[in-house]
Amino acid sequence: MEAYGAVDELNSQIGVARAHIKAKKLNAILKGVQRDLWVLGGDLASELLTANVPRISREQLDRLESVTDELNSGLPRLRRFILPGGSISGAELHVARAVCRRAERRTVALSKVESINPDVLPYINRLSSLLFVLARTVNKTQRVPEEEFVREK
Template sequence: MTGMKIYTRTGDEGETGLWGGLRVPKDAPRVQAYGTVDECNAAIGVARSAGVDTYLDALLARVQSDLFVVGADLATPGEAANIPRIGADAVQALEQAIDELEAQLEPLRQFILPGGAPSAAYLHLARTICRRAERRVVTLSRSEPVNPQITIYLNRLSDFLFVAARCANASAGVPDVPWESPRMRKEAKDE
């Protein structure tokens, strides 16, 4: 059985194809946006491979699937009837998941440092990549039409990933590490 080759040589000159056939430079804002979404998706995959509980793993699997929809949405300028688009239902699902996860956690009283258990650290990394993806989409939206639900979804996803990281730490029995400002450290030293 012969399958499709992984290499096509069509990108050797620094261009790539969008859905519909339009060729653009590989550093075009649209490619930067969906490429950063792909990075976020990969970071979530690393977090999952580091071990999270079954419930969180299922939520993260759904997010990874959603991010494929976001990527396809971004890679398809204009209207295409057969391309899925991210919508308000995905945002609502994230909000529901955030509320459910937060109910299991102690309320935050101060900023925390990214880190802890490996899965939590990877989720914090995914959160920062998600924020970068959001910035790339905002940049793109200044020059080309973009589904407005994408920015909302990415904004909410970064919140979800923060809470998911805290849950991963809690599940692993690793406390979140509070951030101490230089002033707080000085006051503690002076006491």
């Protein structure tokens, strides 16, 4: 219950971010992720051996990695950690990334007590990377500079 509740929360947070993103390509990417998350939530809520249940697949994972790599190639290389934030939609995507990490922790806990689809955890893990790259992309598109974390002396 905790795992798919966290996935549902993640889906909702992505919806909030989408509501503020004007770029059609980025919005379409996030809409696809939301559809995947509906499948993933159902996947987690169903016993692994149940027939006719849509499941997250390696194909969806590969697509996620491909989009992440494509978007990341258009960003400046990171030299330091960055502070989450920037534009409203960039900050919302950083929140979605943090919620995604929580969903991952809850799913790991679930996987210790019952069998789950082996593609679910890698998908959630890679999704957090995509959300980070999307936050950076949105901030770049909106010309909002990233703030690097600099340790105070």
